[in-house]
Amino acid sequence: MATAPTTLVFDIDDTLYDVACGFTTHRNSDAVYDFMVKDLGFESSAAAKALRDEYFARYHSTVKALTVAEAEGKLPEGACFDAAALSEWWATRLDFERYLKPDEALNESLRRSPLTLVAFTNGPRRYAARVLEALGLRDLFPDERLFAVEDVMPACKPEPAAFAAVLERVGATAEEAIMVEDSMKNIRAAKAIGMRTVLVRGRQGGDDASKAAAEATKPGDAPQEDDPAIDVVIDAANELEAALPCLWQTPAVWKPPAR
Ligand SMILES: [Mg+2]
Incomplete structure (x- = not known):
């Protein structure tokens, strides 16, 4: 049995x-690219998207994707990824109720x-x-x-x-x-x-x-x-x-x- x-x-x-x-597109596109440009120093949304997509395909988690990308030296010079900062960014800037x-x-x-x-x-x-x-x-x-x-x-x-x-x-x-x-x-x-x-x-x-x-x-x-x-x-x-x-x-x- x-x-x-x-x-x-x-x-x-x-x-x-x-x-x-529409929420997943909202979260996984401009919201995360904006974070990567403003917080991690990516030069453009397109550069942020290329890296995020490459690592997300491997891990299916943006937090883990950016954590590993940092460990592999793929973030812009001087960038320091803070998972709590992304969590805060999403929690406060996404339009959940929409x-x-x-x-x-x-x-x-x-x-x-x-x-x-x-x-x-x-x-x-x-x-x-x-x-x-x-x-x-x-x-x-x-x-x-x-x-x-x-x-x-x-x-x-x-x-x-x-x-x-x-x-x-x-x-x-x-x-x-x-x-x-x-x-x-x-x-x-x-x-x-x-x-x-x-x-x-x-x-x-x-x-x-x-x-x-x-x-x-x-x-x-x-x-x-x-x-x-x-x-x-x-x-x-x-x-x-x-x-x-x-x-x-x-x-x-x-x-x-x-x-
Ligand atoms: Mg899911």
């Missing part, structure tokens, strides 16, 4: 809100979940808390169940050590936990350590230009629905309960629909 699930682990960006809503709105169906469903709810993002903590606040979900993910990149560095998703650190802190085994994610790299890594996986692929038939613009800021990580590492595919997080009503039963069981 399959191990009973106890814990739902949610990625935040492009998982708890739709990839096409793009992110509470999703009543998701909110209501998660409030009835019998499982332990955990948020695990490659973004920085203050930023992550602001996203959850704008989505009306902050109280569902209190500090001890919100994991940001600072909590798992020097690792970050998709490194197994990052997942292991989170699972240990919440007292769950990989087999008891379900990872809800939009990133294929993270889905594959979660599956490899024994977690169950749900891919959030983004709403279908919506604003394709916005979706493409957001995916372009995350090179090499677009959803691949036929990947064997995926147990369940949904379009949006608010479809989780309909796709897996077994997780809302008491006791919860793992009974995914056939793929």
Whole structure:
């Protein structure tokens, strides 16, 4: 018999809100390039973009990307990357409320979940808390169940050590936990350590230009629905309960629909 699930682990960006809503493009383009020009001394937004894209493709986290770029001597002369400064920059300068709105169906469903709810993002903590606040979900993910990149560095998703650190802190085994994610790299890594996986692929038939613009800021990580590492595919997080009503039963069981 399959191990009973106890814990739902949610990625935040492009998982708890739709990839096409415009927020990811807002965060991953001008907001981070401005930071790199003003705080790190890049000569132009284009130079900032080239470096950020190269390292983000490897790490899927801007904080880790800039940390490694600095260690490899790729930042402008004299630049000193401070993850807290980027966290502060994003938390105070992004227009959260313009793009992110509470999703009543998701909110209501998660409030009835019998499982332990955990948020695990490659973004920085203050930023992550602001996203959850704008989505009306902050109280569902209190500090001890919100994991940001600072909590798992020097690792970050998709490194197994990052997942292991989170699972240990919440007292769950990989087999008891379900990872809800939009990133294929993270889905594959979660599956490899024994977690169950749900891919959030983004709403279908919506604003394709916005979706493409957001995916372009995350090179090499677009959803691949036929990947064997995926147990369940949904379009949006608010479809989780309909796709897996077994997780809302008491006791919860793992009974995914056939793929
Ligand atoms: Mg994500």
